[in-house]
Amino acid sequence: MWKWITLKGDPARKVDVRPFRKPHVGSTEADLGAIMYGFRFNMWYEEKIPTWLVRELQEAYPESFPPVRLERLGDNESALKSHDEALEEKPGDHAILNSKGMLLARMDRHDEALSCFDEVLGEDPNNYRVQINKSRSLIKLDRHEEAMKCLDWILDTLGDSPTSVPSAMHVWKMQDELPKGQAGMIIPQILHG
Numbered sequence: 001m002w003k004w005i006t007l008k009g010d011p012a013r014k015v016d017v018r019p020f021r022k023p024h025v026g027s028t029e030a031d032l033g034a035i036m037y038g039f040r041f042n043m044w045y046e047e048k049i050p051t052w053l054v055r056e057l058q059e060a061y062p063e064s065f066p067p068v069r070l071e072r073l074g075d076n077e078s079a080l081k082s083h084d085e086a087l088e089e090k091p092g093d094h095a096i097l098n099s100k101g102m103l104l105a106r107m108d109r110h111d112e113a114l115s116c117f118d119e120v121l122g123e124d125p126n127n128y129r130v131q132i133n134k135s136r137s138l139i140k141l142d143r144h145e146e147a148m149k150c151l152d153w154i155l156d157t158l159g160d161s162p163t164s165v166p167s168a169m170h171v172w173k174m175q176d177e178l179p180k181g182q183a184g185m186i187i188p189q190i191l192h193g
Helices: 032-039 051-060 067-072 076-089 094-106 110-123 128-140 144-158 164-177 180-192
Strands: none
Touching: 032 051, 076 094, 094 110, 094 128, 110 128, 128 144
């Protein structure tokens, strides 16, 4: 979770931010504190920040470092711990639970991921993004019938709504993960309604 930060590091040491700054940022250099502060205002293309700089930021600001950035460094256990800490502050937060579930799924801990997804769906059963994430974990656990129910729900619920196209695309991409016979039952529904 974001907290107000105390600036650390040598303010005289500047980093060239041109490779990862967004167009609305006028500065070409910034110290670590300014870079950390810039995350709050969406000033950086995070995927372009060099790993060495991300590590320095993590070391300088461990209490303020978001889980996604930890995960980007391959430090999944720390990212998971950070999710748990965030859930202590905001128990049951759907976005944090979904993010934690996706992290667990990437770590091949699908049973734990399902617990996160099910907790969200218990309160928000119409959250199709979480349904998609849940179906992915079910597929990885070879629980294809349950995955099919999730995918069917997505198609039945969203139908002709404007959001059905991205949902259909997610289901389409997932066809390769299902056994051939089961994928064939879902894909025609997408194409023919």
